[in-house]
Amino acid sequence: MKTYALAALFIVLLVSSGSAEETFFDLRGSYLAYSYDYNQIYGEKVELYSEFCVLTADYFKADIPSRLFIAIGNVVVEKEGKTYRGDEFIFNLTINKGTIVRYKDKVEIEEIGDQPETTLATQANVFNSINFTRIKKSFISFTGQHFEITKNYDVFGYEITFYIEGLESVGLKKFKMSEGIRQKKNGPYLDKIWYNRSQGIIAQAGLLFEKENKVNSLTQIYFEEHSILKNYVGLKRQVDLMTSTSLSFGKSFRAGITGNFNSSKQWNTRFALNKNWGQMGQTQVDFTYNKPINRDSEFWLGLESSIDGGKLGQAALAGRYEFQNQILANFAYSNLFLKKINFQLNSSYSKLRAGDSSDYSKILTGNARLSYESKIFNLATDYYLNHDLFGQQLLSQPQLRFGLNTFRFYDGLLSANLSNVFIYNTFSFDEFKQKTYSNNTIFSLSSQPLYVQKSLSLNFNIALEQFLEKEGRNFTSGGFILNVKQSITKGIGLEGFYSIQSRRKSENWFIEGTTSQDLSTVLRVNPVESINSWVSISYDPKNRQLRQSFADISITFFKTWNFHSLLNYDFLLKKLNNVDLYLIRDSGRFQIRLIWRSLSKQFLIELVPK
């Protein structure tokens, strides 16, 4: 256990570094506890010193993620020579504002600080879940008598005791207990220098320059040295450079330049100008240079614009031209007429080089859709067109869709749906021309759970489908699903599921088809909140044989450790197909997972941040 505690401590030590950050407030108490999992503080008999005020209270709770703290019982706040007394004091660290509450014959609320029109009294619910036990049950926690919160919301502890799973570990003189907001400052920075067996030496550095609402520039370089690795197949080293700068000229005009360079001689750069016309829309012009590996470089000029014409509709236009005569264009328009009729039009054209050859592929596609929706039914007509101008292929596809909206009867116990889709295809290629059509009708009827007895309920679903087409490959299919639930006792229930599906194909005088049946049963056992399990068995009534069985057991024990297992038995192969075992610790900010998978014979340990 000590090795375990020590190893975890070092992981925390490696990611934490004490630094001279500016103090927001200094907290002292007869007892202070901090939870790394939840980023929360609980304290007793506290004294708090900050630029805003000096405070003493019986109890103290802070929820760092929401930037709120509360002092409870015998609260005394001293600010600018004035003393405030009360029962509760809620403080918001972001806006530097506090609310003091007194519970006398009436509830008295007094605001301290800026923004007197807002009150924090309604935010006290945030603290309901914070208590001593929650902090002590955390996977990583600390106790002490002196904490410090910085302006980056990092929490430092002095002379603290470190706990893992509530077990007392080592003592620390000064330690950064939290992981505050990492803020990059203007200037160069070194993110990491690292070594691992698969990538060799890795380094990442950057340069940041930021001027609020005017300039934002970030340049990053990533380097991997592989030459020191034995048996490494690939380049000896790799360098990636990325740069991005945006400039704002007022609220509506922006310019940006980005660039990416890779040591395998692949690079691209883009310059863009963006003008915002307010509610009317926006326009963007951009120039892009792209150098792919082993291919000719490309230089693109682009224009994009969107217009919101209110009652006249919304339109978007985009066009890009490449200096080797490549073209990309797109146009979209949509509008709503008479409040219920929707019209959408989308068309695009592309002329692109086919590989390194001098040939171009030219494709024109378009889709127009007119739809109407009423309270009873919905109707839509589509026209899709794809014209390959190079290969001289043309596909046009008008469609008509009709559906009745879900209608319910017998007080909503039963509900029915009906829909129909008709598609007409015309395909032509040089002299060849083909015309086909198909029609698909689907009807479904389903029920809400019908209670036969207090503990016995059933629901069903019936579906019918008729498919017709010109070539005569018509079929009719139908299905029936019945689900029965029987509650045996509190937390224990039995479920039965029966399904029959049939598909009949008719072609002239010949009728053929298949029918499948499935019968399965599930036993659910959830006697207490911490146990959740089920076992299922499926049976094929047609062939009179058992198929598969699944079992799932989930047990929560010892704080929030959760054991979960999933088993699968195949009756046809007569063998246990798979066993998955999970041991999961949910710790607020992260999750630790120990996983065993029998199929791949893998044991995994995962630390997943949340």
Place this chain on the structure above:
Amino acid sequence: MRKAVVFILTLYLGLCAAGCISFRIIPSFPLEGYVETVVLCSEVDESGELLVPTEIKSEYSSGDESVYCFIELKNVSRRIQMRWKWYSPDRAMSRDSENVVINREEQYLETLTAYDEFLLDVRDKEKLVGRWTVVILVDDKLVASREFLIQETENFEKTGLKK
């Protein structure tokens, strides 16, 4: 593996030498009567050795009979006085339970459970509607406060909050 152990030991000893780690463990403060749970509920099960809140919720209907404020304290070894104060939406005190003396014998109790019931059987149900506050005092010092909402029966059923 050996390299990793040597690295961890060196780092550990280095940090000890630098004064970042000390072996002096500050003993945990013996918390006396700290608040473990405060919840609002519709019923309290009194059949067991300890009281258990059932139907925990913070939204009620003016048609409900009563609201219970349940508290669980840990590590109690002295005689304590408990008191509940209930405040209406207009912030006026509507009920004061007065001090109730608990654990007169000053036995050590690992867990102590208690509750106060607030009856909603008033004639003017409209006055009940709104956001209420209940506070708990131990030895006349505030230890917890909770808010709850009472809605008109009609609206309450419409919004489907009653469960």
